[in-house]
Structure formats: C-alpha cells, structure tokens
Amino acid sequence: MATPAIETAQQIQGDGNFPAPSVSSSPRKNRWRIHNVGDFVFENLTRLFGFVVFSLVFLMAFEMYRGSHLSIEKFGWSFLTTSTWDPVQDQFGALPFIFGTLGSSLLALLIALPLSLGVAVFLSELCPRWLEQPLSFVVELLAAIPSIVYGLWGVFVLVPWLRITVEPFLRKSLGYIPLFSGPAYGFGMLASGLILAIMVLPIITSISRDVLKSIPSLQREAAFALGATRWETTRIVLRSARSGILGATLLGLGRAVGETMAVTMVIGNRPEIAASLFSPAYSMASVLANEFAEATTEIYTHALIEIALVLFVITVILNALARLIVWSLTRKFKTA
Amino acid sequence: MTSFSLLCVVLAVAPLILIFAYSLIQGLGALNLDFFLQMPKPVGEEGGGMANAIVGTGILIGLGALIGLPVGILAGIYLAEYGDSPFGTAVRFLADVLSGIPSIVVGVVAYILIVLPMGHFSALAGGVALAILMVPTITRTTEEMIRLVPQSFREAGLALGIPRWKTTLRIVLPTALKGITTGILLALARAAGETAPLLFTALGNRFWSTSIMNPIASLTVFIYDYAKAPFEDWNRQAWAASFVLIFLIFVLSIIFRFVTRQRYDQR
Numbered sequence: 109m110a111t112p113a114i115e116t117a118q119q120i121q122g123d124g125n126f127p128a129p130s131v132s133s134s135p136r137k138n139r140w141r142i143h144n145v146g147d148f149v150f151e152n153l154t155r156l157f158g159f160v161v162f163s164l165v166f167l168m169a170f171e172m173y174r175g176s177h178l179s180i181e182k183f184g185w186s187f188l189t190t191s192t193w194d195p196v197q198d199q200f201g202a203l204p205f206i207f208g209t210l211g212s213s214l215l216a217l218l219i220a221l222p223l224s225l226g227v228a229v230f231l232s233e234l235c236p237r238w239l240e241q242p243l244s245f246v247v248e249l250l251a252a253i254p255s256i257v258y259g260l261w262g263v264f265v266l267v268p269w270l271r272i273t274v275e276p277f278l279r280k281s282l283g284y285i286p287l288f289s290g291p292a293y294g295f296g297m298l299a300s301g302l303i304l305a306i307m308v309l310p311i312i313t314s315i316s317r318d319v320l321k322s323i324p325s326l327q328r329e330a331a332f333a334l335g336a337t338r339w340e341t342t343r344i345v346l347r348s349a350r351s352g353i354l355g356a357t358l359l360g361l362g363r364a365v366g367e368t369m370a371v372t373m374v375i376g377n378r379p380e381i382a383a384s385l386f387s388p389a390y391s392m393a394s395v396l397a398n399e400f401a402e403a404t405t406e407i408y409t410h411a412l413i414e415i416a417l418v419l420f421v422i423t424v425i426l427n428a429l430a431r432l433i434v435w436s437l438t439r440k441f442k443t444a
Numbered sequence: 445m446t447s448f449s450l451l452c453v454v455l456a457v458a459p460l461i462l463i464f465a466y467s468l469i470q471g472l473g474a475l476n477l478d479f480f481l482q483m484p485k486p487v488g489e490e491g492g493g494m495a496n497a498i499v500g501t502g503i504l505i506g507l508g509a510l511i512g513l514p515v516g517i518l519a520g521i522y523l524a525e526y527g528d529s530p531f532g533t534a535v536r537f538l539a540d541v542l543s544g545i546p547s548i549v550v551g552v553v554a555y556i557l558i559v560l561p562m563g564h565f566s567a568l569a570g571g572v573a574l575a576i577l578m579v580p581t582i583t584r585t586t587e588e589m590i591r592l593v594p595q596s597f598r599e600a601g602l603a604l605g606i607p608r609w610k611t612t613l614r615i616v617l618p619t620a621l622k623g624i625t626t627g628i629l630l631a632l633a634r635a636a637g638e639t640a641p642l643l644f645t646a647l648g649n650r651f652w653s654t655s656i657m658n659p660i661a662s663l664t665v666f667i668y669d670y671a672k673a674p675f676e677d678w679n680r681q682a683w684a685a686s687f688v689l690i691f692l693i694f695v696l697s698i699i700f701r702f703v704t705r706q707r708y709d710q711r
Contacts (some may be wrong), residue, residue: 196551254634
C-alpha cells in the first residue's frame, strides 16, 4: 500500500546508498527513473503473477471455445434449444441439461432463501453476542463439507427418506398437481433441489449477515424511536439491504448451477424434460461428470466441452453481477 | 418472528449435525488400520483399504500446491502492496470470478490443456486442475493477511533505509506468515475434497501408483466409485473415507479461525 510516507521514504532512499542523492530532480522525471533495482524486479515479478491470475479466466474461455468448435460449427444456437442427446447418431442438444440445472438450482433457491434470511436475521439482530461467532462458524462449516460427502449422504439418507416417506405423502395429498405426479423413485429433481438448498444456504447466509450488519444502526434506532416493533424494524432493515441480499442470492445461484457431485448422485441422470418434481433429470455438470471420460467420438467430446463453456459463461455472469452488487452496496454504507 | 428465525437456524444446523454424525457412525466401524495401510481388494471381496487413494490424494494436492502456491502468494503480495491501481482492482475482481467457476469446468480446461496434448490421463493434469482451483483462495487469503500487518511496520523498515522489496519480504511477510500458512492449509484441505475435476484428468487407479505421468487414485474418486457400488463393505469404506475428509477439513477450519481471530483487546 503506497501511502505518502512510503513514497517519500522510497524517494529519499534513492538507490539504497547513504547519504541519499538529493530529490531536486523534477517529480515527473523521477516517476520513470528506476530508483532501486530490487524494487523494480520485485514489483514487476509480483505484477507478473497478478497478470497470470488476471489472464487465467480469459485463457479458460479461449481454450474451451477452441475445444468445442466442431460442435459449435455443426449445431450453432440450436444446441441450446434441441432436446435430443444421441451419442450414437452424433446428434447433441443441451436443452434437457439446461432445464435440469436451472430447475434444481431455482428449487434450491426457493427453499434456501427464506431459511438463509431467517438465519441471517437471527445472527445480525436477535442473537446474543456470545453465540454469534460460534453459530456463524457452524453455518460456514456447512460450506466446507465436500460435495461428494453431500452426495453420499443424499444417496443413503435423503433419497430413501424421500422415496419412502415424503414423496408418497406428497403424491397422496397433492397428486392432482402435475408437479407432484408420477412414480416416486426418490432420485430426481426434488432430491437434487433439497441437497443444493443445503449447500447454498451457508453462502447466502454469511453474505446476507454481513450486509445486514453493515447497515448503520441509526436506521434501527430511528425505527425503534418511532415505536416500531422488532419485526417492523427488521422489515425496514431488510428493505435497505435489498440489493445486497440480491447479490448474495446470485452468488448462491452461481454455486448451485456449478455443483456437480452431490447433484450427479441424486438427480437420476435421465435426459428428459418433465413437469413433475419426482421425475429424474440431468444437469449440465452431471452429464460432464458421467460422460466426459467415456466420450468416444471427437464431436461427442466437443459437444461436452460446449456444455462446459455454457456453464462457464453462466457462472461468470452470475458471479460478476453478484460481486458488483455486493461491492457497491458495502462501499455505499462504508462512506455513509 | 423470533420463533421463525430460531426455526430457520435449527433447520440450517440440523443437516450439518446429521451429516457429520451419520458419517461418523457409519464410517467408524470401517475405520481401522487396514483402511490406511491396505490396498483395495478385488471386486466382491471383503476388507481391503484405501492406501493408494490416500497417497494419491497427497500427491495430487502436493502437485497442486507446487504450481498454485507461488502464483497465489505472489499475486496476493502484488494485490496487497501494489494493488491500489485499476489493474489491481481488475485482478482482484477476476480472482473472485475465478473462485466461483465450477470445479468441473476447471477439470475440462485441464483436460484440454494437459490430457489432450499428452494423449493420456495423468496425475499431472489432476494437479494442474487443483492448482487452478487453489489459486483464488490463496491469493485472497495472502492479500488479507498482508493487509492486516500495520502500516507502521513498513514505514519503520523504509525509515531505516531498507529497500521496499526487502521490507516486504523480511518484515511484512514473516509477520503475516502464520495466517497465510493456515489459509494455505485450509485451501489444501478444500482441494483434497474435490472430486469433479479429477474424474477425467487423474481418472483413478485401482493399483499402487506414485508416478505423475500415470492416472492416480484419489480419496474422493474412490468415495464416488464405492458409493455407487452394490457391495455393503465398499459403501462402509466410502463412509469411512468421507469421515476422514470431513474431520480433516473441520480441524483445519477451526485452527484457521483460531489463528486469525480478531483480538479485540489489542486495539
């Protein structure tokens, strides 16, 4: 961090000799002189590696575009709108996977958002001071569990529970709605939505909690002073934190879209678009996990890489949007 | 409202306890010395262990660290010391974007970059994929830890006539080293839990292999294969492996939190 003190000190040091040469040369000339070789080397070495990180994203996009050109040339935009996935006939259409990914992610958000907000509100408004840190840590531990372990738990605990208890119950009580019709396999959209909800919850919670805490307490005090109840005050605070919570949701959506192993193990792996929550589906990440290592023809591999490219673009857009929103919000409140 | 919030907290914390307890109960029975020392037995036979997978995971995160640590730490130093420029903001932003890219997409990139030119799967490709996954976390942690070092340290060094690069390397970095190390360990533990990028880079190996140029076994891919298998003994071993993974990550997370806690009395 280059404060004025540090810059002056660097100027006075000159080339490291003592006594230092005078600083009478004009500031404009001084800017381009190499005051110290070691400094020049070090700063540009670190700048080089910063550039490596900078270019990594672009490198990935370029490589994936190059690696899927056969599929892009053959199918064009219809790749995203066709439903046939036929490796034998070399006909590839990614629509079932896009449906599976979006469906399970949106279902996950639907379940996780109210829960996350409830936990975030608890942590920022209602929690006793001593409980806050440990409880936040426990919620963040949920994010640290590897995806494969979620998948394992999903296969052996969640899916049987859904198949034996939840889905028959839903079918009996709400079976006339197409959303709850069909045979109850356990595996399917509902299972993957539930697991993704658990995985997405910590992200939305921690960011929402940070956003809620960054809102100046003046707002709450003003509301209380006017006689508002706890719930009404919280509603006001939530309203001003609206964009930050939106950013948190986008980040959670980004994570849910890219989640692979947990979803692969419980989604049923059937590339079909169906209306029911009970029916098996297939997500973009799952098809990559299942079929990539066994793709026989070149067009097959290129089609799969194109799916990876679509996934990449979606997550980059979601993440970029979310970061921009969260950054601008926290900066707004820091200067307030 | 309070009761709704409390209900949400209970519902949020419940799966964590469930998963941890379940893997503990299911896995503890299979967690014996054989698990760590023996090789996998042929299909259908009872017993055996995951020795090659444990070593494989170690080799993979070692490779990933070899590639990812220099990049991450140096980029983090750049962001902390010289990163107040537009370029620094861009690097920071892209590092954040990089951390959100799905791990399977990173695996696909490693496939294109390493597996295709080499013509076969290898531990090197897996290591590169893990390195790309580690870089954003290590960059962010390094930057934060270095920023925590008080400005007076740097100014004192410069006032004594120490060049800026030496101040950073010999004064600022050692001060931040504790936090950086723990952050790196955490990033390594998280990389050890990755499965998706390894599925078609390092592939997997039922035999003992420590070579970088061949496919290599890993704990996570083993869990995936064993979980899908119809053999109960294999399922139990999958639970044991997942318990080892969770335990490792939990312990390192707690250590990280402890080491980097804000000491409120030192203000």
